[in-house]
Amino acid sequence: MKRYIFPLILGVVGCAILLNLGFWQLRRLAWKEQMLAEISAQIAGPAQDLPTEGTDTRALKYTPVMMAGATTGAEVLVLSGQKGVGPGYEVISAFETGEGRQVLLDRGFIPEAARRSPRPGTALIVAGNLHWPEETDSYTPAPDLAAQVWYARDVPAMAEHLGTEPVLVVAARIEGDTQGVTPQPIAITGIPNDHRNYAITWFSLAIVWAGMTAFLLWRIRRQQI
Incomplete structure (x- = not known):
């Protein structure tokens, strides 16, 4: 035994x-x-106005918002890709609201071929969600500022570069001239x-x-x- x-x-x-x-x-x-x-449930909730200037939006991640105004023409391109389309970029534009505030707007995806297409300032009405992506780490390359190409969405760094508040709205629906940019709404499919x-x-x-x-x-x- x-x-x-x-x-x-x-x-x-x-x-x-x-x-x-x-x-x-x-x-x-x-x-x-x-x-x-x-x-x-939070993503699909009722839209609100932008939080007051100076609010830390990290705690408001996914909150639906509605804003009207115009892009300024200033933007950065974040390296990305889309299934069935191939490589491309997320277009992050400086957006000035009707109240004169400037925030970051993730307008969506463009394919590689549209990188150099003109996207001057244009009036838009945007329904989207506040977001604070956590995509950077010690291995993330520094952005190529000369080419305006970034390798991750870094809200504070992009806001400083474009001269906006550190507030990012990811567009779900856009009324106006999208200029060939396809919105990529926030979804839980990207959460492991x-x-x-x-x-x-x-x-x-x-x-x-x-x-x-x-x-x-x-x-x-x-x-x-």
Whole structure:
């Protein structure tokens, strides 16, 4: 019996750890699905005016807003891509509201071929959502200011460069001349939610571990016969 104790303990403890990790991922899945449902409801909520000047919009991420005014013609292009279209850019324009405030407007996507197309200032009515992307890290290249090409949406840096408030509105619908820019509304599809796959992986490993334990115990029993 002593020969069975160690592999049995190892098998039980290993299975317990793996099952616990699987159930933890299921709890994370429930939490993430609830969070995504809340974000979806917030994105689709009633539109509001822009928050007052000086408001930190990080806490207002996804809030729907409506604004009228015009782009100034100043913009930066953020390297991007679109399935079925290929490489291109997100157009981030300086936008002046009717009250004289200037904010950042993510107008949407253009393909690579439209990079040098003229986009002078134009009057627009925009329905969109406040956003504060977290796309930069220590590996993000510095923007190519000469070419006006950026590699991530960095709200404070783009606002300083274009001379606007650090407020970014991602357009969902635009009334007016879009100048060939296709809006890319905020959606939860870009938020990762792999907890179900992680849970399946841990539960599968638990089954394999249990099978290996049973096989080892069987081998020990065969050796004793």
